Amino acid sequence: MGRSADLPRADLSWRGGAGCAADRGCPVLHVDMDAFYASVEVRERPELAGRPVVVAGGSNPAGDRGVVLSASYQARAFGVRSAMPVAQARRLCPQAEFVSPHFPRYAEVSRGVMALFREITPLVEPLSLDEAFLDVGGSVRRLGMSPSGIGEWIRGQVYDAHRVTCSVGVAPNKFLAKLASGLSKPDGLLVVPADGALGFLHPLPLSALWGVGQRTAQALRRLGCATVADVASTPLPALRRAVGVACAQHLHELAHGRDERRVVPNVAEKSVGAEETFAQDVADRAVLRRELLRLVDRATVALRCRGLRGRTIALKIRYSDFTTIIRSRTLAEPTDSAHGVFAVTADLLDANLPRGAAVRLLGVRVEQLVRGAGVEQLTLDGGNAANWPDVERAADAARSRFGNAAVCPATLLNAPGRQAERRER
Numbered sequence: 001m002g003r004s005a006d007l008p009r010a011d012l013s014w015r016g017g018a019g020c021a022a023d024r025g026c027p028v029l030h031v032d033m034d035a036f037y038a039s040v041e042v043r044e045r046p047e048l049a050g051r052p053v054v055v056a057g058g059s060n061p062a063g064d065r066g067v068v069l070s071a072s073y074q075a076r077a078f079g080v081r082s083a084m085p086v087a088q089a090r091r092l093c094p095q096a097e098f099v100s101p102h103f104p105r106y107a108e109v110s111r112g113v114m115a116l117f118r119e120i121t122p123l124v125e126p127l128s129l130d131e132a133f134l135d136v137g138g139s140v141r142r143l144g145m146s147p148s149g150i151g152e153w154i155r156g157q158v159y160d161a162h163r164v165t166c167s168v169g170v171a172p173n174k175f176l177a178k179l180a181s182g183l184s185k186p187d188g189l190l191v192v193p194a195d196g197a198l199g200f201l202h203p204l205p206l207s208a209l210w211g212v213g214q215r216t217a218q219a220l221r222r223l224g225c226a227t228v229a230d231v232a233s234t235p236l237p238a239l240r241r242a243v244g245v246a247c248a249q250h251l252h253e254l255a256h257g258r259d260e261r262r263v264v265p266n267v268a269e270k271s272v273g274a275e276e277t278f279a280q281d282v283a284d285r286a287v288l289r290r291e292l293l294r295l296v297d298r299a300t301v302a303l304r305c306r307g308l309r310g311r312t313i314a315l316k317i318r319y320s321d322f323t324t325i326i327r328s329r330t331l332a333e334p335t336d337s338a339h340g341v342f343a344v345t346a347d348l349l350d351a352n353l354p355r356g357a358a359v360r361l362l363g364v365r366v367e368q369l370v371r372g373a374g375v376e377q378l379t380l381d382g383g384n385a386a387n388w389p390d391v392e393r394a395a396d397a398a399r400s401r402f403g404n405a406a407v408c409p410a411t412l413l414n415a416p417g418r419q420a421e422r423r424e425r
Helices: 036-044 086-092 103-120 147-162 174-183 194-201 214-222 226-232 238-241 245-255 285-305 338-351 385-402 414-424
Strands: 030-032 054-058 067-071 097-099 124-128 131-135 166-171 189-191 271-281 307-318 324-335 358-373
Touching: 030 147, 030 174, 036 067, 036 214, 036 307, 067 086, 067 358, 067 414, 086 097, 103 147, 103 285, 131 174, 147 166, 147 189, 166 174, 174 189, 174 194, 194 338, 214 238, 214 245, 226 245, 271 285, 271 307, 285 307, 285 338, 285 358, 307 338, 324 338, 324 358, 324 385, 338 358
Parallel strands: 054 097, 166 189
Antiparallel strands: 030 131, 030 166, 054 067, 124 131, 271 358, 307 324, 307 358
């Protein structure tokens, strides 16, 4: 689906409240945190409230390489968006405060929010740290609340417990609920009535439909389609000729407001990782190993926060000429240890970095994930490796409470990004 920022703001006459009769037959909620990373940073630093704030991925948020991970709504007013290059964000909003991400902090808030959702219903399908679908059809009678009432209760509880806001879409199905939450942002709730779904949906532009990117939109415009209503009224054979059989059927269903997918709890994540585009291409192997350790630290913190371990460790390298390779190794036992993941990725880096080659981007991913703490197999030559999981979990607890700068590998103590984090605190 297109970005909600690309769509017109919702007509607030559709907006439902706790007693809204229009939410009958609307068991699906989509809850989406508002500018999540940026909101958590503002919560931690109240002096940033009301200012444009950009959470920038990269070892040095003062630099121009890397991408925007999150932007406050004050920054979005200047056109700053997630996934935008930091250099472009700086040009659009030079007065913004650019801050480093604190992933353990975001994961802690996410765990609290998801736990709150599960107090309402076991049917919670997280899509990421900051959004989830809920099926509250079985909770309405038990709680004595309507779906929109549950949505309003969630919004209040999230703010009271975590001092961040969220937006909620209430609808008959997942497609319409996600669309509604995006259109109600920030800090809103929108009901799409079951008997009024087409009146809500049909005036919207093509970008409202999941799967309509630039090329598909061009093909639909050649058919004379400019809105969802136009797609709904186009004969299916004509759609098939324009965009292919599978895509045509998909768009035909959505344009008529139909989405048969159920809310599926505990959908397994396929991988967890982190990557970095450097401010300048790096050829120094010592610097590359240090930055690799930073990425491994980020990725494994995220694994442990989510209760995951992985067997396959992948390293991504993009050289100065933009040639990109991915190399991986599969372990005998799954791990969430930074110590173990760094050993594998450092070997892969050494084996795939020609002498004198400069690197533009490094990335680390852990795949073949399993859930649960587990027990790692001890090895005869492991030395003190068995102690590392306890050490890393103690460090996670300290960083969750005091921020990323509280504890780090000694190698990163004097790194530019770590210095920036200390200054930020």
